[in-house]
Amino acid sequence: MPSRKDNKGRVLRPRECQRKDGLYMYQYNDMYGKRRVIYATDLLKLREREKEVLRNLEDNIDSYLGEKMTLNAAYERYMSGKINLKHSTKVNYNYMYDLVIRDTLGKRKVNKICFSELKAFYSSFLASGRFKMRSIEIIHTLLHPTFDMLVRDGIIRKNPSDGIIAELKKSIEWERKSRHALTIEQQTAFMKYVRDSPIFYHWFPIFVFFLGTGCRVGEVTGLCWGDVDFEERILTIQRTLIYRPEEDRTSTFHVSKPKTKAGIRQIPMVDEVYRILREEYEYQKTEGFSKQTIDGQSGFVFRNRYGTVLNPASINRAIQRICNYYNEAETEAAQAENRKPLILPKFSCHVLRHTFCTRYCEVESNIKVIQDIMGHADISTTMDIYAEVTNSKKQESLLKRQDNILIL
Structure with missing residues (x-):
């Protein structure tokens, strides 16, 4: 039986053929036994594709579906x-x-x-x-x-x-930027400015709460009065409030459980947190509690002037405005007093959580206790912050005592 040839006189292999329009074809059965065809404008290109098809069949790769699936x-x-x-x-x-x-x-x-x-x-x-x-x-x-x-x-x-x-x-020589806690001086300056500001003083209670509990922003905005035990002076953190986009591209608030079991925890109230919550509770008893209900949950502690829950973006914008106002005033005062200004860095409400953890690590050596208070699922997260704090403290301690250590 004579061999089939293409229009250039080249012998075609089994299952190869050339159409009248010059296009080359190769027929094969896929891994499921179904007949498939591949095409090429040149015989050499067709045979390269043949090799790929046969290799894929040998390795159980469904190349046909790979060519069709987006x-x-x-x-x-x-x-x-x-x-x-x-x-x-x-x-x-x-x-x-x-x-x-x-x-x-x-x-x-x-x-x-x-x-x-x-x-x-x-x-x-x-x-x-x-x-x-x-x-x-x-x-x-x-x-x-x-x-x-x-x-x-x-x-x-x-x-x-x-x-x-x-x-x-x-x-790109990329390196993840680590979050840095506010220094004690920065923290003090920030809180004093908020407390004394006729524009921003109403933010003071929530910032006290951030810096006194180390809670995540969703845990703060999702806190309800039922989570506050004034008698035992205990806070129960058991939910987070999220503001998420929906499938129709609108965004709405939802109540969710913490991502991990470690997020569900109890935090003792320090004196200042107890005081601001007690004052807020008495104020809302007179002015009215939040009537907003989200996924069946109501009685939210922190609210805006309209009585609804706070958006995390609003809190971060407030922090940015406060820092801008403070830095401008501090720069002018420093120039007038011929001193170096204490400038606040750009930071978010998550840095307030990091600041709480840093202050806590400076006075507490029990890593497990710190982990439980922070709600860290992985103790390595706690250890990273603790190591950063203790390294700084070691340097500070050594420099203070260097004259008593190295005696020449």
Whole structure:
């Protein structure tokens, strides 16, 4: 039987053929026994694809599905399997995916996405200043497990996102910025300015609470009067208030449990926290308690002038305004008094939590107690702060006593 040849006289292998329009075809059965066809405009290109197909079949890789499935479809497949994912987390994931990936990389076929393309995709956001490295890491937490799923399902051979974050950080000499607590002088200046300010004094109670309990912002805004035991002087932290985007792109408040069991805890009230809560309670007895109900929960302690709960963004904006006003006034006063000004850094309400932990570490050596008060699920988090504090204290102690140590 004569061999089949193409229009250039080259012998075609079994299952290869050339159409009348010159396009080359190769037919094969996929891993499920279904007939598939690949095409190429050149015989050499077709045979390169043949090699890839045969290699994938040998390794149980479903190359046909990889050529048809978009990243968007893969992501939906991945998310459908996350049955234990909290609704708020799922909404946040989908929001970020839709914002950054869906209309760009999401339309690409999964087996065509390579390491260099992903790296360029991430790098473009860093170069434009649209996102910082932390946001890129969040995007990566969506893509990396999606590609991992495709590898496990035999749709692609390897995960193109492996090692990409480490390489990006290395290429830009990136280093995560650590949060620094306010110094005692900064903390004192900040609180004194708020307390004495005719504009910002109404924020004083909540800042006392932050600095006297070390609570997270959602735990502070979600605190209810039923959590406050004035008789035993104990606070029960058992929920967090979150302000999350919904699927229709609106944002609403929701009550949620702490992310870990360690977040559910009791905190003794120090004198100043007890005092400001008692004063706030007596004030609300006269003026009226908050009537807002969120997911069946009511009686929120901290509220705005409209009687509704505080948004974390509002608290952070207030801190920024206070620091700006303070720094301007302090700079003028320092110039008039011919001294160096005590400038407050930019910080968020989470730094107030970090400041509480730092002050506590300065006077308490029992790491387990500090961990329990802070609600840290991992003691290494507590240890990192404790180590930073004790290193600073060691240096301070040594310098104070250097004349008594080194005697020449």
